[in-house]
Amino acid sequence: GQQLNQSPQSMFIQEGEDVSMNCTSSSIFNTWLWYKQEPGEGPVLLIALYKAGELTSNGRLTAQFGITRKDSFLNISASIPSDVGIYFCAVPLYSGAGSYQLTFGKGTKLSVIP
Amino acid sequence: ETGVTQTPRHLVMGMTNKKSLKCEQHLGHNAMYWYKQSAKKPLELMFVYNFKEQTENNSVPSRFSPECPNSSHLFLHLHTLQPEDSALYLCASSQELSAPGRLSSGNTIYFGEGSWLTVV
Numbered sequence: 616g617q618q619l620n621q622s623p624q625s626m627f628i629q630e631g632e633d634v635s636m637n638c639t640s641s642s643i644f645n646t647w648l649w650y651k652q653e654p655g656e657g658p659v660l661l662i663a664l665y666k667a668g669e670l671t672s673n674g675r676l677t678a679q680f681g682i683t684r685k686d687s688f689l690n691i692s693a694s695i696p697s698d699v700g701i702y703f704c705a706v707p708l709y710s711g712a713g714s715y716q717l718t719f720g721k722g723t724k725l726s727v728i729p
Numbered sequence: 730e731t732g733v734t735q736t737p738r739h740l741v742m743g744m745t746n747k748k749s750l751k752c753e754q755h756l757g758h759n760a761m762y763w764y765k766q767s768a769k770k771p772l773e774l775m776f777v778y779n780f781k782e783q784t785e786n787n788s789v790p791s792r793f794s795p796e797c798p799n800s801s802h803l804f805l806h807l808h809t810l811q812p813e814d815s816a817l818y819l820c821a822s823s824q825e826l827s828a829p830g831r832l833s834s835g836n837t838i839y840f841g842e843g844s845w846l847t848v849v
Contacts (some may be wrong), residue, residue, distance in 0.1 A: 619771075648837065657819050657840035658772070659731065703772065716785065717838055719772040 621704055621720030629728050634691040636723040638704035647687035648705040648717070649678050658703055662689070696727050732756040735820050735841035742810065743849055750805040750844045752820030761803040762838070763795060764819040772819070778803060779825075810848045817843045 621638045628634055638647070646665055650658035662673050664680035664687060671678055677690045691698055701722040708718045733754045742748045754761065763775040777785035778797040792814075794806040803820055820841040 650840075655842075655845075657731070657733075657735075657821075657843045659840070660837050663837055716774055716777065718774075721771045 619704060619706065619718060619720040621723055623723055624721065625724040625726070627726045627728060628694055630694060630696060632694055634694055634698070634725060635688065636690075636702060636725075637686060637688045638720050639686040640706065641685065643684040644706040645684070646707050647678070647680050649676075649687070649689050650703040650705060650719075651700045652703065652722070653700040661702075691725075694725075694727050696729055699725060699727050701725070731839045731841065733820055733822055733839050733841035735818075735844050737844060738842065739845045739847075741847045741849060742807065744810060744812070746810075747806070747808045749807065750818055750820075750846070752803040752805075752841055754801055754803075754820075754822040754839075754841075756822060756824075756839060758822035758824050758839075759800050760823045760825060761797060761800070762821040762823075763803065763805050764821060764840075766817040766819055766843070776805075807846070810846075812848050815847045817845055819843045 619638050619640050626634060648663050649661045651661050652658040661676055662671050662678040664671055664678055667680055667684045668682045669680040675692045679688045681687055687704055689702060701724050703722045704720040705717045708716055736751045740748060760779045762777050765773045765775050774787050775789045776783060776795040781797050781800055792809050796804040796806060805818060821838045823838045
């Protein structure tokens, strides 16, 4: 099946530092989504990107839809302890009969040291 | 609060037990999903229901049996599970299943908090 390559797998950063993670694929997509999953919870949508080159912000989070449509980046500025969690990228994969299913990357586990 | 509620949050069951996971969405969505999340693996789609009809079964073993009595409720019936089935089971919903080439801004997927399942 389609693979999304998400990196890094994990990060340990100092509070206040900026964070950058990315997802790449060998295929082109029209939508990139970024989710955050906190310990013991389900994933929550952070940012949705619908256009190549699009740069979208949500508070301290900024995500970009790569111009090639094969990648996306998520940046977190001035990290705080509540940023801890696993961040997933996701794309819709065509599954036939006009329907699309979300496929997820393996996630980037973020730890913030106070 | 995402509008998708899962119960129970935690479940421990023996390999010969029969149990069920329940999901309810209050978003007026028409599509509902079961995902499995294991350690070190991506989120795996298990089943998809669209307007109460199952449209996807990603080669899931028959010991997992989904049921969707209406667009707001989704169950996952569990029977004779194996220890390797221990995982976080996530329910999700979206407005619609089909999208002409892209997910629209009104058609993103919302997840419940998950049910932690341990099979002993």
